[in-house]
Amino acid sequence: MIERLAIIGVGLIGGSLARALRAAGAVREVVGCGRALPNLEKARAFGVIDRFTQDPAEAVRNADLVFVAVPLGAMRGVFDAIREHLQPETVITDGGSVKGSVVLDASAAFGALPPRLVPGHPIAGTEHSGVEASFAELYRNRRVILTPLPDTDPDALARVQTMWETCGAEVTLMSVAHHDEVLAATSHLPHMLAFGLVDALARMRENDEIFRYAAGGFRDFTRIASSNPVMWRDICLANREALSAMLARFGVEMTDLAESIRRADGDHLLEIFARAKAARDRSIEQSH
Amino acid sequence: MIERLAIIGVGLIGGSLARALRAAGAVREVVGCGRALPNLEKARAFGVIDRFTQDPAEAVRNADLVFVAVPLGAMRGVFDAIREHLQPETVITDGGSVKGSVVLDASAAFGALPPRLVPGHPIAGTEHSGVEASFAELYRNRRVILTPLPDTDPDALARVQTMWETCGAEVTLMSVAHHDEVLAATSHLPHMLAFGLVDALARMRENDEIFRYAAGGFRDFTRIASSNPVMWRDICLANREALSAMLARFGVEMTDLAESIRRADGDHLLEIFARAKAARDRSIEQSH
Ligand SMILES: NC(=O)c1ccc[n+]([C@@H]2O[C@H](COP(=O)([O-])OP(=O)(O)OC[C@H]3O[C@@H](n4cnc5c(N)ncnc54)[C@H](OP(=O)(O)O)[C@@H]3O)[C@@H](O)[C@H]2O)c1
Ligand SMILES: NC(=O)c1ccc[n+]([C@@H]2O[C@H](COP(=O)([O-])OP(=O)(O)OC[C@H]3O[C@@H](n4cnc5c(N)ncnc54)[C@H](OP(=O)(O)O)[C@@H]3O)[C@@H](O)[C@H]2O)c1
Incomplete structure (x- = not known):
């Protein structure tokens, strides 16, 4: 008690x-x-x-x-x-x-x-x-x-x-350091992507129209961009190092993906998407 | 009939x-x-x-x-x-x-x-x-x-x-071109981010542990990474130009965000997050 x-x-x-x-x-x-x-x-x-x-x-x-x-x-x-x-x-x-x-x-x-x-x-x-x-x-x-x-x-x-x-x-x-790395990957980085995506779209000229055609997948994907901005500013500043490392890692991944699209490398895209789907389906099974 | x-x-x-x-x-x-x-x-x-x-x-x-x-x-x-x-x-x-x-x-x-x-x-x-x-x-x-x-x-x-x-x-x-641009922004780009994030995490050494600490927000955020890889390879190849342009635009946004974190610019981060939250909250209201 x-x-x-x-x-x-x-x-x-x-x-x-x-x-x-x-x-x-x-x-x-x-x-x-x-x-x-x-x-x-x-x-x-x-x-x-x-x-x-x-x-x-x-x-x-x-x-x-x-x-x-x-x-x-x-x-x-x-x-x-x-x-x-x-x-x-x-x-x-x-x-x-x-x-x-x-x-x-x-x-x-x-x-x-x-x-x-x-x-x-x-x-x-x-x-x-x-x-x-x-x-x-x-x-x-x-x-x-x-x-x-x-x-x-x-x-x-x-x-x-x-x-x-x-x-x-x-x-x-x-450990403290391990916590901050794991959370940078599973929570802080995804929040950055959601905030960054919604902000990028909001800044486009046709932003009203764009949001009008956003369907269910988009709503789920961007839900975390409705989170408290002050809390997230503080998290970014507090976990600067681990989050910067994760952002860099993600940047390498996206450069590779964008390059594959630009050179129409369907095999490599299929490999990335299939690996991601398998990892997510597996992780969801684990957690049930 | x-x-x-x-x-x-x-x-x-x-x-x-x-x-x-x-x-x-x-x-x-x-x-x-x-x-x-x-x-x-x-x-x-x-x-x-x-x-x-x-x-x-x-x-x-x-x-x-x-x-x-x-x-x-x-x-x-x-x-x-x-x-x-x-x-x-x-x-x-x-x-x-x-x-x-x-x-x-x-x-x-x-x-x-x-x-x-x-x-x-x-x-x-x-x-x-x-x-x-x-x-x-x-x-x-x-x-x-x-x-x-x-x-x-x-x-x-x-x-x-x-x-x-x-x-x-x-x-x-x-119009055909307008459709392909709007969808690149609202659907194709978000799918790339979800596939890219899950793949980046799956390739980390501690990936099992990382997925274990992924909570509800992560599950919603990455749901679209469970989509059909063949269908998405085809979408990427078919909408190569508009999607590449959106990926580049997102890249600029993320570079700015990562830079703000690196130099601990809390005001700029708060501005980005607040604008994103306002845009999402507004778009969700519209659609109800
Ligand atoms: N939200 C999540 O998903 C989540 C998950 C896990 C952990 N956390 C962590 O939990 C903590 C709280 O988050 P939350 O989501 O509960 O936020 P919240 O709903 O905004 O609650 C924060 C509370 O703290 C008070 N507060 C703010 N500044 C204060 C100060 N200087 N002195 C005293 N009280 C103050 C606020 O009230 P006043 O403004 O009236 O002072 C508010 O009631 C944060 O550190 C966050 O990182 C959040
Ligand atoms: N899923 C979505 O969220 C969504 C939303 C809007 C639009 N779309 C579009 O809708 C289309 C179908 O997507 P879906 O989600 O319905 O995919 P799906 O569930 O996999 O269905 C596709 C069907 O096409 C058949 N198929 C594949 N290749 C074929 C071929 N060469 N000749 C004849 N049939 C073939 C497949 O059966 P077999 O393998 O037995 O041939 C399968 O039944 C795609 O163009 C996609 O871009 C999808």
């Missing part, structure tokens, strides 16, 4: 955690924290949180668990604000999409990485934002990656792992 | 047209044609067609309407095979994803473009192939683009338009 859970950033990710833990009867009191009052008032009206404050220091007072779910660019400020106000036994974890930057921000704010901070990332989400987009089932049957460091307290790690499992998630441990 | 409809290529597109017209009671007899017997036997067993032949010339005998729905690379062969066997009043149309190549193939096969040939393209589909993937509702509330030429017979055009409207589709007329 979590006696007092502080959620800093009561949006899709923070709100869904609170809802899931409440639904499981695993938390006694939830304190929400954010900047804008309307979102916090909505969160209380929905029953996602019991009370709120706009002051992170106040939010973490006597909390046994703190979950930080603000955009990555706001992590450092939150850590600075709560640093002096944690109980020695308080466990801190987060939901940020990049782990290297969170570890750096926490290390800078706290002087060194606190042993009771467990960096984490739920591999779950939608293209919507804010507490009204949150729901208790978001994490059910989804993976959560935790990236403990050598000094991470095993009890803190166990508590965070149990918290996520209570929400129906499957927890995997991974 | 269509007395005898010949479907050359009884797959997703051809099979769905037959099903829709049957469901609407708009066709008396459907003759199917293809190369492989099992698919044709399945089509007859499902009631999609009444009878079949492997000979296109035989299939079009006394048909009042012929629908050609084979991969683009097979269009020329079909036109050659049926050329001498059409009634003067037979209307021909097709479902090919590129219109310039179909017009060229027909012109070459027939000596000149037959006035009763109406090039067409239903903007509807899935990533599945074959008659077992077909369904009567595929075209309902979807767009169909017809690209008549100056010499196209108005009666033939009207018959084809009525046929699609009977399936619940909304018909738009467009």
Whole structure:
């Protein structure tokens, strides 16, 4: 049982955690924290949180668990604000999409990485934002990656792992660097392609007409381009290196593909498409 | 009422047209044609067609309407095979994803473009192939683009338009070149990105692990990479010019994006992402 859970950033990710833990009867009191009052008032009206404050220091007072779910660019400020106000036994974890930057921000704010901070990332989400987009089932049957460091307290790690499992998630441990590379490939690069495609089309003169003839495949393909721009700016800046490497790798692939089209090399195109289809069909089977 | 409809290529597109017209009671007899017997036997067993032949010339005998729905690379062969066997009043149309190549193939096969040939393209589909993937509702509330030429017979055009409207589709007329440009942007380029992304990841050493951490957004984003590789090879070859131009335009966009990440230009990234999100949200609203 979590006696007092502080959620800093009561949006899709923070709100869904609170809802899931409440639904499981695993938390006694939830304190929400954010900047804008309307979102916090909505969160209380929905029953996602019991009370709120706009002051992170106040939010973490006597909390046994703190979950930080603000955009990555706001992590450092939150850590600075709560640093002096944690109980020695308080466990801190987060939901940020990049782990290297969170570890750096926490290390800078706290002087060194606190042993009771467990960096984490739920591999779950939608293209919507804010507490009204949150729901208790978001994490059910989804993976959560935790990236403990050598000094991470095993009890803190166990508590965070149990918290996520209570929400129906499957927890995997991974190094910080490995997490950031895997996510650059499976999430950050695809978001760049979707944003880049939609922006390229939007900038064409005939863009209204183009979007009119976009069918079902296009809608699914570009869904992630409706994601929160601030959150994605922060992810790009936070995972600059791994994402740049993936963009370069993808650039090589596309140059090869474009060259094959230009020289009408049907055999090579068929080879690329067949390999991609086989890999996707296989990966979808695995995940069912 | 269509007395005898010949479907050359009884797959997703051809099979769905037959099903829709049957469901609407708009066709008396459907003759199917293809190369492989099992698919044709399945089509007859499902009631999609009444009878079949492997000979296109035989299939079009006394048909009042012929629908050609084979991969683009097979269009020329079909036109050659049926050329001498059409009634003067037979209307021909097709479902090919590129219109310039179909017009060229027909012109070459027939000596000149037959006035009763109406090039067409239903903007509807899935990533599945074959008659077992077909369904009567595929075209309902979807767009169909017809690209008549100056010499196209108005009666033939009207018959084809009525046929699609009977399936619940909304018909738009467009020039061949314009169709091929719009589709390069909204369909062909997105498929290249999906195939390219999945292939790039599949070729990484850690590819098994990477696909394991791919979440819901990735699955939607890459769905179109499960499409038929032969069909897509043919589309690339058939729409080489317009697709190459779109790939180049996308390349410029991605170079700009990658550069902004490399120099940590958060303002420019935010601008790109916000413009893309606004364009997608707007286009989705329009289409509802
Ligand atoms: N969305 C996804 O698919 C997804 C998936 C996995 C992980 N994540 C990660 O989860 C985190 C939250 O994302 P989200 O999707 O939940 O975003 P969200 O719905 O926009 O929620 C973020 C919340 O943080 C608050 N916030 C922003 N800046 C703040 C600050 N300086 N101090 C305190 N609160 C602040 C916002 O409220 P105010 O504006 O009122 O302050 C908002 O309620 C991000 O780090 C993201 O990378 C997202
Ligand atoms: N799938 C989509 O999303 C979509 C959307 C709009 C338009 N289109 C276009 O529609 C056409 C058909 O696509 P589809 O998705 O229906 O493909 P499909 O499900 O694979 O069906 C194609 C059919 O054509 C037959 N075929 C192939 N080569 C042939 C040949 N040389 N002579 C006679 N029949 C032949 C195949 O049967 P056999 O192998 O037994 O001959 C198969 O039944 C393509 O031109 C495509 O560009 C597709």
